Amino acid sequence: MQEPIINLNQVTKQYDNHFAVKDLSLSIHKGEVFGLLGPNGAGKTTSILMMLGLSEPTSGSVQVLGINSTKYPIEVKRKVGYLPDNVGFYANMTGIDNLIFTARLNGIPKHIAKERAEALLEKVGLKHAALKKAGTYSRGMRQRLGLADVLIKNPDVIILDEPTLGIDPEGVRDFLNLINSLNKDEGITVLLCSHHLHQVQQVCDRVGIFVDGKLLAHGNIDELVRQLFLKDTFVIHAVASPVHDVLLEKIKAVPGVTTVELLHDNSVDIHCEEDVSSLISRLIVESGSDLYQINKRDFGLDEIYHRYFEGREINEPH
Numbered sequence: 001m002q003e004p005i006i007n008l009n010q011v012t013k014q015y016d017n018h019f020a021v022k023d024l025s026l027s028i029h030k031g032e033v034f035g036l037l038g039p040n041g042a043g044k045t046t047s048i049l050m051m052l053g054l055s056e057p058t059s060g061s062v063q064v065l066g067i068n069s070t071k072y073p074i075e076v077k078r079k080v081g082y083l084p085d086n087v088g089f090y091a092n093m094t095g096i097d098n099l100i101f102t103a104r105l106n107g108i109p110k111h112i113a114k115e116r117a118e119a120l121l122e123k124v125g126l127k128h129a130a131l132k133k134a135g136t137y138s139r140g141m142r143q144r145l146g147l148a149d150v151l152i153k154n155p156d157v158i159i160l161d162e163p164t165l166g167i168d169p170e171g172v173r174d175f176l177n178l179i180n181s182l183n184k185d186e187g188i189t190v191l192l193c194s195h196h197l198h199q200v201q202q203v204c205d206r207v208g209i210f211v212d213g214k215l216l217a218h219g220n221i222d223e224l225v226r227q228l229f230l231k232d233t234f235v236i237h238a239v240a241s242p243v244h245d246v247l248l249e250k251i252k253a254v255p256g257v258t259t260v261e262l263l264h265d266n267s268v269d270i271h272c273e274e275d276v277s278s279l280i281s282r283l284i285v286e287s288g289s290d291l292y293q294i295n296k297r298d299f300g301l302d303e304i305y306h307r308y309f310e311g312r313e314i315n316e317p318h
């Protein structure tokens with residue numbers, strides 16, 4: 001199997017007697033967009049700092065691109081693009097000069113630096129502002145310049161900490177599209193930290209839910225739904241008439257159906273472990289009732305996330 005791009009093995013970071021990160025094991029593979037999702041103080045930034053070798057784990061090991069980050073932070077820094085939540089630029093220098101400056105710091109020759117800076121400004125939609133001072137940029141423009149800054153050294157992986165904080169909805173959409181195209185067109189692996197569920201859902205292939213220093217669950221949305229909503233992975237809503245007791249009993253007897261809830265005289269919610277909607281519609285029609293509507297409800301990331309905070313037990317496999 002392919003080596004993971006980022007690999008954390010039982011990583012713990014302790015401050016006095018407080019655990020900022022506890023026993024975190026996580027692998028992120030080439031070409032993935034991974035979303036690390038969690039509320040303030042969950043330990044996301046601490047985890048990133050350990051990945052970059054800027055903070056030393058109390059125990060456990062961190063490897064990025066096969067390099068031990070704790071021992072060789074400079075090697076990691078060379079290959080990983082990191083966009084912190086509040087990126088700083090030289091306010092009196094133009095956007096392009098800021099990029100060229102970073103490129104030069106990374107050992108890129110002057111003429112290549114200029115070419116690359118121009119191409120990146122175009123890519124992030126800042127060509128028009130290339131000659132404006134970075135101090136005059138809006139928050140959204142600064143984040144886009146930040147992304148260009150991160151990309152100038154051609155990283156294999158980029159780590160973005162709350163990159164859309166303080167950007168308006170249109171700016172957020174553009175920024176997420178940009179991340180998407182960097183991933184799809186250039187194969188860049190992305191780790192995106194955020195507490196915005198919808199944003200994470202829009203761009204990430206896999207998500208890790210991080211709370212109180214612990215990774216509570218990870219996987220793609222479908223996997224998380226299955227882990228959390230084990231007994232009611234699917235909810236089928238049907239509107240039919242009449243919905244009589246015999247029909248309800250027949251629905252309850254369908255394999256995979258866990259509970260049947262009669263909402264009104266003619267509408268019913270069927271909770272099930274697998275998608276049995278076609279079977280249910282046939283059953284309704286064959287039992288002589290008229291079927292007006294049948295649809296399957298999909299769970300979103302916010303339902304997954306909120307279930308963790310409702311104090312509800314996670315359904316254990318039976």
Ligand SMILES: Nc1ncnc2c1ncn2[C@@H]1O[C@H](COP(=O)(O)OP(=O)(O)OP(=O)(O)O)[C@@H](O)[C@H]1O
Nearest residue numbers: 015019020038039040041042043044045046047195
């Ligand atoms: N240098 C430090 N010394 C002591 N405690 C720290 C230090 N850095 C972080 N912490 C604590 O570790 C926990 C995790 O913080 P961290 O910044 O990693 O969370 P986060 O998920 O990135 O939150 P946010 O979304 O607010 O940035 C918090 O309780 C924080 O107070």
